Amino acid sequence: MTDLEAQLRAVSLRVTRPRLAVLAALRDHPHVDTDTVIALVRADVPTVSHQAVYDVLRALTDSGLVRRIQPAGATARYETRVGDNHHHVVCRSCGTIADVDCAVGPAPCLTASDDHGFVVDEAEVVYWGVCPDCLTSTPE
Ligand SMILES: [Zn+2]
Ligand SMILES: [Zn+2]
Ligand SMILES: [Zn+2]
Numbered sequence: 001m002t003d004l005e006a007q008l009r010a011v012s013l014r015v016t017r018p019r020l021a022v023l024a025a026l027r028d029h030p031h032v033d034t035d036t037v038i039a040l041v042r043a044d045v046p047t048v049s050h051q052a053v054y055d056v057l058r059a060l061t062d063s064g065l066v067r068r069i070q071p072a073g074a075t076a077r078y079e080t081r082v083g084d085n086h087h088h089v090v091c092r093s094c095g096t097i098a099d100v101d102c103a104v105g106p107a108p109c110l111t112a113s114d115d116h117g118f119v120v121d122e123a124e125v126v127y128w129g130v131c132p133d134c135l136t137s138t139p140e
Helices: 003-010 017-028 034-044 050-063 132-137
Strands: 067-069 077-079 087-091 097-100 126-129
Touching (some): 017 050
Antiparallel strands (some): 067 077
16 A cells, blocks of 8 residues: 555545545645646546546545645645645745745744634745745846
């Protein structure tokens, strides 16, 4: 059994070729959008339909194996790095996304200055800026 199969079994999802292909695509290409996932999966399983990929993404996201992020104004992106409260930095110019680790240990950003009585378990932080590629390639 591969580790991807083990991941599916751990959340009681049946092991199917499209599910394995989507997980493998996201593991190798974090933060891709749905269209890119479809293209990557089709390289592996050519017969898979758009709808099948949508369904797999939903099942994997619901199960917690995949995290869906959607920066304002961008299409939804998916990644397999879950459960560590990491954050993202997004390039305003080209849309490139990179991971930003939260501090190790109890995530400091989970301690809201005022939690309004809520039990907080996740902080979604998006840093916006311009990536190094865009900084060097923009003729001013
Ligand atoms: Zn950029
Ligand atoms: Zn990420
Ligand atoms: Zn944080």
